[in-house]
Amino acid sequence: MLDRVLATRSLLPEHDLSFLADAPVIFHCHHFNLFLDQTIDDALGVEAGTALRTRAARDASYHLLSSLNRKLGLVTPAERLELAAALFAAMGHGRLEILTQATGGEGRGTWLHYGFAWHEKYGQAVRRRFPADAMAAGFMAAATEVAYGLPRESMQCTETACIAMRAPRCEFTFKPGKAEVPEIDVGTAQARAVVRPSFTGLYEDKIAAIAKGLRDFAGGVAGDERGLVQAFGVFVTLHLSTYYNRISYDAWNLVRERSPASLPVIEALLRESGHVCVFNTFGGILLSPEWEGMVGKIQGDPVEIVSGCTAIGRALGFGHWTLAELKPGERLVLRTPSTYESSYWVTREGPAQQGMCFFVQGAALAFMQLAERVPWTQRPKLTQEFYVELFRRGVPWSVKETKCIAKGDMACEVVVQKT
Amino acid sequence: MRLERDHGCRTGLTWRCDVRADPPMDRLIDAFEAHGFTLQGESFGVVNLDADGDRRHRVILVPKTGRLQLRLDYTTPHEERDAEAARVGTLLARILEEGDALPP
Amino acid sequence: MSDTRLALGSLVKDVGGIRALIITVMPDCLMFDAWKHEQEPFEPEEVASYFGDLIRANREGLRALSSQGEDMQVTIEAGGRLVVLRELPGDFVAGFVMQKDTPLGMVRIHVKRILERLATVLPSFKPEERPKGVRVLDYLRRYAPDPHAALLRVSLRTGLPMDVLNAPEALTEAQANVVASTVRDILGLEELHV
Ligand SMILES: [Zn+2]
Numbered sequence: 001m002l003d004r005v006l007a008t009r010s011l012l013p014e015h016d017l018s019f020l021a022d023a024p025v026i027f028h029c030h031h032f033n034l035f036l037d038q039t040i041d042d043a044l045g046v047e048a049g050t051a052l053r054t055r056a057a058r059d060a061s062y063h064l065l066s067s068l069n070r071k072l073g074l075v076t077p078a079e080r081l082e083l084a085a086a087l088f089a090a091m092g093h094g095r096l097e098i099l100t101q102a103t104g105g106e107g108r109g110t111w112l113h114y115g116f117a118w119h120e121k122y123g124q125a126v127r128r129r130f131p132a133d134a135m136a137a138g139f140m141a142a143a144t145e146v147a148y149g150l151p152r153e154s155m156q157c158t159e160t161a162c163i164a165m166r167a168p169r170c171e172f173t174f175k176p177g178k179a180e181v182p183e184i185d186v187g188t189a190q191a192r193a194v195v196r197p198s199f200t201g202l203y204e205d206k207i208a209a210i211a212k213g214l215r216d217f218a219g220g221v222a223g224d225e226r227g228l229v230q231a232f233g234v235f236v237t238l239h240l241s242t243y244y245n246r247i248s249y250d251a252w253n254l255v256r257e258r259s260p261a262s263l264p265v266i267e268a269l270l271r272e273s274g275h276v277c278v279f280n281t282f283g284g285i286l287l288s289p290e291w292e293g294m295v296g297k298i299q300g301d302p303v304e305i306v307s308g309c310t311a312i313g314r315a316l317g318f319g320h321w322t323l324a325e326l327k328p329g330e331r332l333v334l335r336t337p338s339t340y341e342s343s344y345w346v347t348r349e350g351p352a353q354q355g356m357c358f359f360v361q362g363a364a365l366a367f368m369q370l371a372e373r374v375p376w377t378q379r380p381k382l383t384q385e386f387y388v389e390l391f392r393r394g395v396p397w398s399v400k401e402t403k404c405i406a407k408g409d410m411a412c413e414v415v416v417q418k419t
Numbered sequence: 420m421r422l423e424r425d426h427g428c429r430t431g432l433t434w435r436c437d438v439r440a441d442p443p444m445d446r447l448i449d450a451f452e453a454h455g456f457t458l459q460g461e462s463f464g465v466v467n468l469d470a471d472g473d474r475r476h477r478v479i480l481v482p483k484t485g486r487l488q489l490r491l492d493y494t495t496p497h498e499e500r501d502a503e504a505a506r507v508g509t510l511l512a513r514i515l516e517e518g519d520a521l522p523p
Numbered sequence: 524m525s526d527t528r529l530a531l532g533s534l535v536k537d538v539g540g541i542r543a544l545i546i547t548v549m550p551d552c553l554m555f556d557a558w559k560h561e562q563e564p565f566e567p568e569e570v571a572s573y574f575g576d577l578i579r580a581n582r583e584g585l586r587a588l589s590s591q592g593e594d595m596q597v598t599i600e601a602g603g604r605l606v607v608l609r610e611l612p613g614d615f616v617a618g619f620v621m622q623k624d625t626p627l628g629m630v631r632i633h634v635k636r637i638l639e640r641l642a643t644v645l646p647s648f649k650p651e652e653r654p655k656g657v658r659v660l661d662y663l664r665r666y667a668p669d670p671h672a673a674l675l676r677v678s679l680r681t682g683l684p685m686d687v688l689n690a691p692e693a694l695t696e697a698q699a700n701v702v703a704s705t706v707r708d709i710l711g712l713e714e715l716h717v
Contacts, residue, residue: 035669042679120429122668124497127711217463226494233427233490255679265679272672287426289488293464293481379435381426384668391671 001083002090008071009219012191014198015338016211018317021071022187023064024241025091026317026340027218029234029284030117032277036244037114037134039269043251043262046130053247054157055180057138058145060242062153063185065146077147084143088136091238092229098140100174102148104155107140109133109170111226113237115163123164131162133170135243144174154179183348186242190347196337196410201322203307210308213294214285214315232288234281241317245344248358253349267358271399274362275369276387282309282363283370283382300376302328309367310334318359324413329372332416334364335403339412342405355401357412364414365399420515420522422508425488431500432491436511438520440485447518451478454514476507485522487511529644531558538633540625542604543567545618546611546641547575550717551653552661555615563620572665574608574618579716607634613645656694656702658717663706673709680705 008021018025041049065084074080085096094112099105109115114132122128141155156177161167184190201207221231229236248270255266285291286298286308298304306326313321318340325333341357355361373390374380399416403409420436427433444466448458451468456478459467464483470476474492481487489511495503515521535541535558543559545567552575557567581597597608600623607619607630617638621630652658660674667673678685681701687694694702707715 035672038676039679042676045680125666125668126709129711213463228493230490230493233425233433233488235429235493259682261684262679262682265675265685269672269675269679272675276669284426289479289481289486290463290465292484292486297484297486379426381424383430388670 002086004072005068005083005087005090008068010188012188012195012338014320015191015195016314016317016320017191017195017338017340017343019188019191020238021064021067022185023060023067024186024188024191024317024340024343025238026241026244027231027236028239028244028316029236029277029281030113030121031280032273033114033237033239034118034121035273035276036248036270037132039266039273040247040251042269043255043266049251050130050134052250053134053243054138054141055153056243056246056250057135057240058141058153058155058157059138059183059246060240061139061142062145062182063187063242064240065142067187069146080147081143084139084147088139089223089227092223092227092235093135093139093237094227096136096140096227098143100140100144100147100155102144102150102176104173104175105144107136107157107172107174109136109172110163111228112136112163112170113228113235115170116228117235118164119166123166128162128164130165131159131170132164133159133162133172136170137172138243140172141174150176151179152182183246186245186344186347191338191343194338194343194346194405196405198320198337199322199335199411201324201335202326203303203310203323207307207311207314207323210295210311211314214312217290217294218315232285232290234284234288236281241340242344244359245341245348248341249345249349249356270358271362271365274359275366276362277359278309278363278366279370279387280382282312282366283374285312286370286376287380287382298376300374302326302371305371305374305376306332306367309363309370313363318363319412321360330418332364332368333413334360334367334416335411335413336360337405337411339405342412345406349406351408352404352406354407355404355412355414356406357401357404357414360412361399361401361414364416365395365397368397368416369395420508420512422489422504422511427490429493431497431504432493432495434489434491434504434508436487436489436508437522438480438485438487438515439522441482442485442518442520444482447480447515447520450514450518450520453517454510456514470507474503476503478511487515527558528556529641531556534558534637534640538637539629540622541619541633542622543570543618543620544637545571545574545620546645547571547578547616547618549575549578549614549616551658552576552579559620569665570618570620572661574606575616576662576665578608578610578616583716605630609634609638611638611641611645613647615641615645617641654692654694654699655696655717656691656699659699659703659706659715660688660691662715662717663709666710676709677702677705680708 010019081098095110097108112133118132137157141157144155161171310321319336319338321336324335339357345356398419401414403413422434422436425433425435455471456468466480468478477490479488545557546555548555552572554568554571599606605621605623
C-alpha cells in the first residue's frame with residue numbers, strides 16, 4: 001500500500017516543490033515544528049492557538065487524504081482509516097489508532113512527533129500544561145471526514161491527554177460539528193500558476209548535483225516501526241506546507257487586525273523558526289556521516305557551507321533556491337522563482353504589500369551564521385547552548401526580503417548583509 | 420579507541436570515533452556480524468549496521484574518511500545514554516580490532 | 524585576581540581543591556564578587572544567579588516542610604564538582620565550587636574559616652531591591668528554554684512593545700504584573716518566586 005502512496009509523489013523539478021498526491025509536502029525538523037507552533041500560541045493564546053493549529057491540520061490533511069483516496073480508489077471507511085494511520089507513520093508523525101465513526105469517537109497516539117519531540121527538547125526544563133499534538137488531532141479529524149464521506153471541516157477533535165504533559169500516551173476525542181466553509185486547496189495546479197520562470201545562480205552545477213543526491217537519499221527514507229523518521233541523525237517529518245502556511249498567515253492576519261504594533265514581533269518569531277530550523281537541521285545534515293559519505297568531509301569554507309545549504313533547501317522541497325551573490329563575511333543574496341510560502345499566500349490571500357516568505361528570510365540569515373560563526377573543522381556540536389551563545393554575542397547580520405512573488409515580483413529575493 | 424559525543428539533534432544519542440580510512444570492509448563487516456550486528460545497506464558512501472536486541476542502536480560508517488558514528492536508539496532514556504554508549508563502545512573497540520580497522 | 528571587591532583571591536589562596544568562590548547578593552541574585560580559577564570557563568555572573576535561585580528554592584522547600592533553620596547549607600555533588608552554598612549575614616550567599624575529590628572534612632574547615640573572614644569584610648548595607656519587572660525578566664532569561672527569543676515571546680503575548688520591555692525598570696506595576704504572569708505561563712510554573 002505504501003508503495004502505491006509513494007508513487008503519487010511528484011515534483012515541479014525546476015522549482016523544487018514536492019507533492020504527495022496533490023498536497024504540497026516538505027521535510028521539516030522538530031526544532032522548526034515546535035517553535036512555529038509555539039509562536040502561534042504566543043500570538044493567539046493557547047486556546048485559540050490550539051484551535052487554529054487543529055483546524056489547519058484538518059484542512060491540509062483533508063486535501064492530502066481525499067486526493068490520495070481518489071488516486072488509489074479506496075472505498076470502505078476501514079481501508080481509508082487504515083491508510084491514514086499508515087501514512088501518518090510513514091511521514092514520521094508517529095503511530096495512530098483512529099477509532100472513529102461518522103458520529104465521532106476516540107483516537108490514540110504513541111510516539112507522536114510533536115508531543116515526543118517537545119518532551120525530549122523542553123520537558124526537563126519546562127512543565128507543559130496543554131497538549132502538543134494539534135497536527136495529529138486535525139489529521140484524524142480529516143481522516144474521519146474522508147473515511148465516512150462527512151462534510152469537510154466538520155469533525156471536531158480535542159486532545160485530552162498528551163505525552164508532552166507526561167501522560168503515557170496521547171488520547172483524543174471526536175465529535176461532529178458545524179462544517180466550516182473550506183478554503184481553496186493549494187495543490188499542484190495552484191503552485192504551478194504561482195511560480196515564476198526558473199533560473200540558475202552561482203555554483204549551480206554543484207548545488208544541483210548535491211540536491212539530486214540528497215533527494216534520492218530522502219526518497220528512501222520513511223518512518224520506522226514507531227512512526228518516526230530519523231535521517232542524517234535528525235528527526236524529520238514529511239509535513240504538509242499548507243499546515244505551516246495557514247497557521248503562520250492566519251496568526252499574522254489576526255495580529256495585524258488586533259494589535260498591529262506587534263506585527264514586527266510575530267514576523268521576527270516566524271523568521272526565528274526558519275533560523276532555528278536551518279541552524280539545527282541543515283547544520284546537522286552538514287555534520288552527519290551521510291553528508292561526509294555522499295559529498296565529502298566539511299572543510300568549513302563559506303562557499304561550501306552556503307552552497308551546501310542551498311542544495312539542502314532544494315532537496316527538502318523549500319523551493320528552487322539559488323545564490324545570486326555571495327561575498328563571504330559580507331553579503332548573501334538568495335533568489336528563488338518558487339517558495340512554498342508564496343504559493344500559498346498568492347493562492348489564498350491575494351497580492352501582498354510586503355515580502356511574506358518569513359521562513360526563507362530566517363533561513364538565509366542562518367546560512368551566514370553557519371558559514372561565518374561555526375568552527376567547522378573542530379568537530380563542533382550545534383547544541384542548544386552554542387545556539388543561545390551565538391545570540392548572546394549579538395547577530396551581526398541583517399536580513400530583508402527585497403523582492404517577493406507574493407507582491408508581484410518575478411522572484412523572491414532575500415538579502416543578508418553584515419551590520 | 421575513544422568514543423566521544425558527536426553532534427546530534429537530541430542529547431547524548433550520537434557518538435563518534437575514528438577508524439582506519441578505507442578499512443578492509445569484508446573483514447570488518449564480518450566482525451560486526453559476529454558480534455550481533457546486521458548489515459542494513461551500503462549506499463551513498465555510507466555503511467549502515469544495526470545492533471540486535473530490544474534497542475536498535477545503529478552504526479554508520481564512512482569507509483572513505485574513516486568516520487564511525489554510533490546512533491543510540493532514541494528510546495534510550497536520557498539518564499542511561501552515557502552508560503549505554505560506553506557499553507557499546509567497549510564492544511565496538513573489540514569489533515574494530517578484530518576487523519583490523521583501528522586507526523594507525 | 525587580587526583586585527576583587529572583597530579580595531577573595533587572598534581568602535582562597537591556601538585552599539586546596541577550590542575552583543571558584545562566588546558571592547551573590549539577594550534577593551536579586553546578582554553577583555557581588557567572585558574569584559575563579561583561571562582555567563574555569565564559566566561566567567561567574569550567570570552562576571551567581573543560579574546559586575541565588577537555589578538558596579531561595581531551598582528556603583521555600585524548607586518552609587513547605589515547616590523546618591526552617593538558621594544556618595542552611597546546600598551541598599551539590601555532580602560532574603566532578605562539589606558545590607557548597609551558604610547564607611551570609613546581610614542577604615549574601617557564598618558559593619564554594621570545589622573539586623569533587625576534595626576531602627569533605629577539609630571542605631568543611633575551609634568553608635567555616637572563609638565564612639568567618641567574609642563576615643568581617645562584607646558590607647552591612649541593605650542592598651536595594653531592583654524593580655519587579657527587572658527581576659522577572661532576569662529570571663526569564665535564566666530559565667527560558669530559548670532565552671534569545673524569550674523577550675519577543677513576552678512582547679507578542681502581552682502586546683508590550685520591545686522597547687518597553689527593553690527598559691524593564693520603567694514598567695508600571697500593572698505592566699510588571701502582566702509580564703510576571705506571562706513569564707509564569709512561558710515557564711509552566713504555578714508560582715514565580717523572584
Ligand atoms: Zn517571497
